[in-house]
Amino acid sequence: MAIVIGYAIALLGAVAAFQLSKGKSKKRKYIVWGTALIVPISQALSFAVGLSYAFMVENGWAALIMWYIFPILFLIGLVMLLVGIFKREGTGNGDG
Numbered sequence: 001m002a003i004v005i006g007y008a009i010a011l012l013g014a015v016a017a018f019q020l021s022k023g024k025s026k027k028r029k030y031i032v033w034g035t036a037l038i039v040p041i042s043q044a045l046s047f048a049v050g051l052s053y054a055f056m057v058e059n060g061w062a063a064l065i066m067w068y069i070f071p072i073l074f075l076i077g078l079v080m081l082l083v084g085i086f087k088r089e090g091t092g093n094g095d096g
Contacts, residue, residue: 003055006048013040030084037077046070 017036021029050066 003048003051006044006051009044010041010048013044017041025089027084027087027089030080030087032084034077034079034081034084037080038074042070042073042077046073 013036017033020036021032024032046066046069049069050063053065054060054063
């Protein structure tokens with residue numbers, strides 16, 4: 001049951017980020033998706049994947065894979081957030 005809840009939280013976080021970023025500028029999309037990846041998605045997804053993998057290989061220690069998945073997803077979200085914060089809005093004349 002905990003595995004399903006983890007996947008559900010990650011899915012709800014992705015749906016919420018999609019709804020919040022629909023029709024926004026690229027800068028705002030990076031900020032929304034970076035925040036969503038840092039806060040709800042990375043923790044829930046790493047937890048659910050770790051437990052799923054441990055269940056498949058029938059070894060409880062295999063759940064520690066979540067200790068590797070979480071920092072990777074967190075850093076990807078952090079990079080996306082920082083790109084969104086420090087990205088310059090283009091003026092439309094091709095310089096950036």
